[in-house]
């Protein structure tokens with residue numbers, strides 16, 4: 001080990017790990033003006049396609065973050081899947097193929113994009129906002145007291161220490177942060193369930209669909225990765241199979257399982273061996289140090305939830321960290337684990353059931369419930385959720401804010417997601433009679449901290465009723481949309497005063 005420098009830098013947040021979750025967290029902090037250091041032990045970005053499916057809820061928040069155009073340009077809506085059975089039958093399945101865009105759901109279906117391209121889009125956004133990634137920098141120790149955390153980092157030039165008000169471990173399934181905190185990673189590893197995953201170039205196969213070959217030897221999936229010349233290969237393998245494999249051995253698997261000799265692998269850009277590992281961190285937080293993404297939950301890739309869930313972790317945690325650093329009560333941070341850990345526990349069950357389906361069928365598991373889309377995730381039971389209406393409509397506090405089209409003001413037409421876009425909470429007053437309440441809020445909070453809009457005749461008009469219809473609002477209502485676009489508070493005229501203590505919890 002090298003020498004330790006004797007001066008200590010100081011930042012508001014240290015993010016350990018610049019995978020998709022760490023970079024998302026960096027973007028979310030950057031857009032709120034929080035000072036952070038983002039470090040990664042790797043010397044450059046990861047290049048494999050791994051998590052190639054983004055769920056609709058992720059796309060919604062990517063739109064809010066300003067990365068959606070780049071993401072949509074580098075992928076495609078998940079294409080149909082041709083499923084080949086040993087008896088020669090071919091079924092064509094389209095995941096959630098009957099779902100179309102609606103005024104409340106702009107992204108109805110899963111979207112396929114290689115994870116390295118998603119990460120590239122996130123890094124570009126981070127750079128636009130002035131964020132940097134410090135590669136070749138490994139966290140090796142943490143020490144915290146009541147006021148902050150001292151982290152020891154190792155680079156080629158030696159050891160250094162940095163002091164941070166908060167540290168977030170986005171450092172993947174083998175998380176050093178989790179280990180240093182002594183947080184148990186509860187669950188099981190099943191060595192009998194393994195997969196080769198590789199990015200390959202192939203001759204002899206079209207690119208208009210995914211291909212899934214079922215057979216007694218196991219499953220083989222070949223999925224073209226849009227905007228590249230690669231396919232992602234997934235092949236289930238027995239416990240005795242070696243971890244490393246060359247093109248020739250991979251070709252044997254392809255020829256045997258596809259029962260075709262015209263599919264030829266010409267190149268292998270990346271490969272890895274995955275083993276079934278289903279684990280959940282016993283805690284997401286110890287003092288001033290948090291875990292997010294794979295650092296606190298790992299599971300089967302079946303169902304495409306990992307990156308998506310980690311992305312939502314980052315969106316949930318970032319605004320709370322920013323708020324507390326700017327004066328909100330520190331207790332706000334307790335709601336991170338309270339809200340996100342139960343979601344991960346539920347998701348572990350969902351993906352394990354799908355994984356079992358895949359191993360039973362020895363093929364691609366196509367039987368999926370809508371929960372995989374992550375649109376129905378809600379925080380209704382969170383201590384941060386306040387539903388005060390006596391007769392709430394279909395959408396209640398704790399739910400995802402649905403989109404709505406046809407909002408009109410000053411001759412301009414826009415969507416609800418455009419109206420609430422940005423890093424701060426938004427108060428939406430629906431109908432008349434809110435002047436005193438809103439004037440009070442304006443006196444308490446500057447516009448940069450709290451946006452306030454009124455949807456009512458003469459103001460922003462709900463021209464086609466999609467807003468009221470989508471939210472199930474019949475009459476007046478007062479709502480707070482959290483920065484992660486969940487409805488935090490909902491009230492009526494009798495309970496309007498409750499919004500003041502509610503916002504104090506979010507903003508101080």
Ligand SMILES: Cc1cc2nc3c(=O)[nH]c(=O)nc-3n(C[C@H](O)[C@H](O)[C@H](O)COP(=O)(O)OP(=O)(O)OC[C@H]3O[C@@H](n4cnc5c(N)ncnc54)[C@H](O)[C@@H]3O)c2cc1C
Nearest residue numbers: 017019021041051052053139171172293294304306307308
């Ligand atoms: C085959 C496969 C298919 C998948 N398919 C999907 C899918 O379709 N959809 C989906 O949502 N998810 C999918 N996933 C899961 C997805 O890839 C992961 O959930 C995602 O990469 C997790 O991101 P992360 O940022 O939490 O961790 P990682 O991507 O693992 O990043 C962690 C980073 O931390 C760095 N690091 C580690 N230790 C240290 C340290 N001590 N100091 C500094 N840096 C450190 C690492 O270098 C790394 O860059 C799939 C995974 C696999 C393997």
